[in-house]
Amino acid sequence: MASKARAASVAELNPGESGIVASVGGEGALHRHLLDMGITPGVKVTLVKTAPMGDPLELHLRGYALTLRKDDAATITLRREADAQ
Amino acid sequence: MSYRFALAGNQNSGKTTLFNVLTGSNQHVGNWPGVTVEQKTGVLLHHHHGGDAHFGAPSLFGKKRMQEADNNDVTIVDLPGIYSLSPYSMEEIVSRNFITLEKPDLVINIVDATNLERNLYLTLQLLQLGTPMVVALNMMDEVRLRGDVIHTDILSKELGVPVVAICARKGEGIDELVRLSLDAAENHRVPPKLDLCGGGLHKALHAITHLVEPKANDIGLNPRYAATKLLEGDEPMQELLKLTEDELHIIEEILVSMEKTCGMERAAVMADARYTWIEKLLAKAVVRARPDAENEPTLSDRVDRVLTHPVLAIPMFILAMLLVFWVTFGPFGTWVSDGFSALVDAGIDAIAAWLENARVAQWMQDLLVNGVLTGVGTVLSFMPTIVILFMSLSILEDSGYMARAAFLMDKPLRKIGLNGRSFIPMMMGFGCTVPAVMAARSMNGRRDRRFTILLTPFMSCGAKVPVYALFAKAFFSGNQVLVMTCLYLMGIALAIIAGFVLKKVLFHGDAAPFIMELPAYRLPTPRNVLRNMWDKAKDFIQRAFTVIFVATVAVWFLQSFTLQMTPADTVQESVLGMVAGMIAPVFGPLGFGTVEASTAVITGMMAKESVVSTLAVMAGVDLESAAMVTTLQGIFPTVAAACSFLTFVLLYMPCVAAFAAMRRELESRKWAILAVTGQTCLAWAVAFVVYRIAMLLGA
Numbered sequence: 001m002a003s004k005a006r007a008a009s010v011a012e013l014n015p016g017e018s019g020i021v022a023s024v025g026g027e028g029a030l031h032r033h034l035l036d037m038g039i040t041p042g043v044k045v046t047l048v049k050t051a052p053m054g055d056p057l058e059l060h061l062r063g064y065a066l067t068l069r070k071d072d073a074a075t076i077t078l079r080r081e082a083d084a085q
Numbered sequence: 086m087s088y089r090f091a092l093a094g095n096q097n098s099g100k101t102t103l104f105n106v107l108t109g110s111n112q113h114v115g116n117w118p119g120v121t122v123e124q125k126t127g128v129l130l131h132h133h134h135g136g137d138a139h140f141g142a143p144s145l146f147g148k149k150r151m152q153e154a155d156n157n158d159v160t161i162v163d164l165p166g167i168y169s170l171s172p173y174s175m176e177e178i179v180s181r182n183f184i185t186l187e188k189p190d191l192v193i194n195i196v197d198a199t200n201l202e203r204n205l206y207l208t209l210q211l212l213q214l215g216t217p218m219v220v221a222l223n224m225m226d227e228v229r230l231r232g233d234v235i236h237t238d239i240l241s242k243e244l245g246v247p248v249v250a251i252c253a254r255k256g257e258g259i260d261e262l263v264r265l266s267l268d269a270a271e272n273h274r275v276p277p278k279l280d281l282c283g284g285g286l287h288k289a290l291h292a293i294t295h296l297v298e299p300k301a302n303d304i305g306l307n308p309r310y311a312a313t314k315l316l317e318g319d320e321p322m323q324e325l326l327k328l329t330e331d332e333l334h335i336i337e338e339i340l341v342s343m344e345k346t347c348g349m350e351r352a353a354v355m356a357d358a359r360y361t362w363i364e365k366l367l368a369k370a371v372v373r374a375r376p377d378a379e380n381e382p383t384l385s386d387r388v389d390r391v392l393t394h395p396v397l398a399i400p401m402f403i404l405a406m407l408l409v410f411w412v413t414f415g416p417f418g419t420w421v422s423d424g425f426s427a428l429v430d431a432g433i434d435a436i437a438a439w440l441e442n443a444r445v446a447q448w449m450q451d452l453l454v455n456g457v458l459t460g461v462g463t464v465l466s467f468m469p470t471i472v473i474l475f476m477s478l479s480i481l482e483d484s485g486y487m488a489r490a491a492f493l494m495d496k497p498l499r500k501i502g503l504n505g506r507s508f509i510p511m512m513m514g515f516g517c518t519v520p521a522v523m524a525a526r527s528m529n530g531r532r533d534r535r536f537t538i539l540l541t542p543f544m545s546c547g548a549k550v551p552v553y554a555l556f557a558k559a560f561f562s563g564n565q566v567l568v569m570t571c572l573y574l575m576g577i578a579l580a581i582i583a584g585f586v587l588k589k590v591l592f593h594g595d596a597a598p599f600i601m602e603l604p605a606y607r608l609p610t611p612r613n614v615l616r617n618m619w620d621k622a623k624d625f626i627q628r629a630f631t632v633i634f635v636a637t638v639a640v641w642f643l644q645s646f647t648l649q650m651t652p653a654d655t656v657q658e659s660v661l662g663m664v665a666g667m668i669a670p671v672f673g674p675l676g677f678g679t680v681e682a683s684t685a686v687i688t689g690m691m692a693k694e695s696v697v698s699t700l701a702v703m704a705g706v707d708l709e710s711a712a713m714v715t716t717l718q719g720i721f722p723t724v725a726a727a728c729s730f731l732t733f734v735l736l737y738m739p740c741v742a743a744f745a746a747m748r749r750e751l752e753s754r755k756w757a758i759l760a761v762t763g764q765t766c767l768a769w770a771v772a773f774v775v776y777r778i779a780m781l782l783g784a
Contacts, residue, residue, distance in 0.1 A: 023349070023353075024353060026598075028173070029171075029173035029174075029529075029597075029598070030598045030600075031350075031352065032169075032171045032173055032317075032352050033171070033173065033598065033600050034600065035352055035353055035356035036168050036169035036171060036206065036356065037168060037203070037600060037602070038202070038203050038206065038360060040353060040356050040357045040360050041349055041353060041357060042357070043360070049393065049395075051393070051398075051492055051493055051495065051496060052393070052394075052395050052396070052398045052399055052493065053493075053496040053497070054496065055495070055496050055499075056492060056495050056496070056505070056599060058393070058492065058603060062202040062203050062360075063199075063200055063201075063202055063203070064200045064202075064203055064602060064603075065602070065603040065604075065605075066600065066601070066602055066603065067488075067491075067492050067495075067505075067599070067600070067601050067602075067603050068598070068599060068600045068601075069495070069499075069598070069599050072598050072599075072600065
């Protein structure tokens, strides 16, 4: 389950890489929306691919697929390898 | 007894399918009071078959032989598809207010069984509202196909409410769902309190519940629900409870201390607690056939790899859009459309012959045959095209491809200040502006919604096709497809330019965040597709016999009589001719300053289909005849004038039905009037440029 990536945020993941969410950023509606869609601290997120024009991203988490933009994904930080057990 | 059930669930959970199965054709579509969120209500169907009671519609259109449940008269209110009960979207606010304030007898929570973890997140929030509830696990056929087992008894025990396995698209489990729902409503079984959490959260929740209990009870709210919302920092709840400064201060202190203990921010604490609880529940209740299967691509994933492939995606997307247009306007669409027109014409001839035989007064025959039947017939013959277009769009939507289209198109749409979600309303705009404008409701936030609505009319609607087709036949014989393509592309190009301009002057800032579920690909159910087609056909026929009927009769009347109410010998002498004559000079610089063209422009404001029917009625010739072509060539002396007229028709104000929809959805009369005025001015300017260029080219 450990994160192989050294990415600091979801936006920095490469396609196929996974990470464990450390904190969820964004203000107000965005913050709440990310949490409601299941992006909570401790959840494993996989970056499946980016759209052909480079943005938005497709993530897999909690058994389903979610799309969001790079800018918003950058507010979701990932645990460092050492903390990810 | 009469009951009211609310149907709640995530988007893509099969909620619409279940609603259709439960209510058949007994549906009423309206709006939630005060907001532009669609409200659908229906009456639960019930029919007897072989002695057993079966619930739900046995056939697509809900046969008359079905009776409503014997002693129970159940109304079902379809809540919007939502993921949570946060205070940030209209849909979520409407849903939670309906359940907490209007107090339905029961909530049926439909859950996608293939995606339990995220779907149950809403379930946990719904359970807190203190209303009897039944959970329907949908898409159980797919779960079985994977070989997974879901222990509904464990789910039911832990959630404290009945859980029923169903498959809405196959109608499985519906009887049991209805029986358990009636039972829970009858006995008013309120779900027990769930304890989600230990430690810091529990303490904070307990303290806040204690603090607000009297105030919550006063307005009939579940205190624990109120406390949970306050814990999440929910402002509408603070207002609803009319909390004092002191109370808010105490709550703030409780929350700050909780945040410190839990090590995360307040909304995250609650979301985390819910998801953690769900993970534990699923570990007990779900047995996966192959635990490692999660990392293996499903069939849907494999399809997706091709459809959103880095290189292939865009060509495939263009191909999909072309396919939609080819099916609609190509040989298949033409074949259906021609067959239908032949039927309509035969009907008109039969009625005309009957009127002749019955010796009906000549003026009456003239009104009925040349005014009403010809006008309505022209419009009706266009119905197959609209219905086929909606069939294609419905298939794209139900299969899950529309969400991918939004995914692919987000970046370019973002450049003009919109987001990927705008793509769906825009695409529907090629069918009809009315549902397209209404589809903009799915957008988050008023800015994005208004922006999308203003650009939708640039997508050439289906009703303009007969105008293009007729002109193409008369002026561009052999180049019909090229002319049509040019017109569609011109509309899109102007939408892009208008987008850039509007972004600069009107809609500053960025679009709302684009966060969207990409549902698994599924085969569309014929039932839903046919249902959608039927709804559109019904809507279209209604329009043909109301708005367009009135418009054609009015046009016939206005063009048959003078101001003194005496029969007019020519159109020029008639009332309509006079009005159109006054307006005609405005179109002089565009090359079509004739009474006929101006009249067609006026009637086109009623419905775009009327543009051609008016030209036909005024010339007194049949639309399909060769005479129509010569008539048109008489009205528009040059090809340049025809180009200019087509451009104007493409861009000027949409029909009254679309205007009414825009007014409602823009939530402002002023905005709607400004929008259509702007469009008409733009149409004039662009048509002028087109006319001049065409003249220079010697057309």
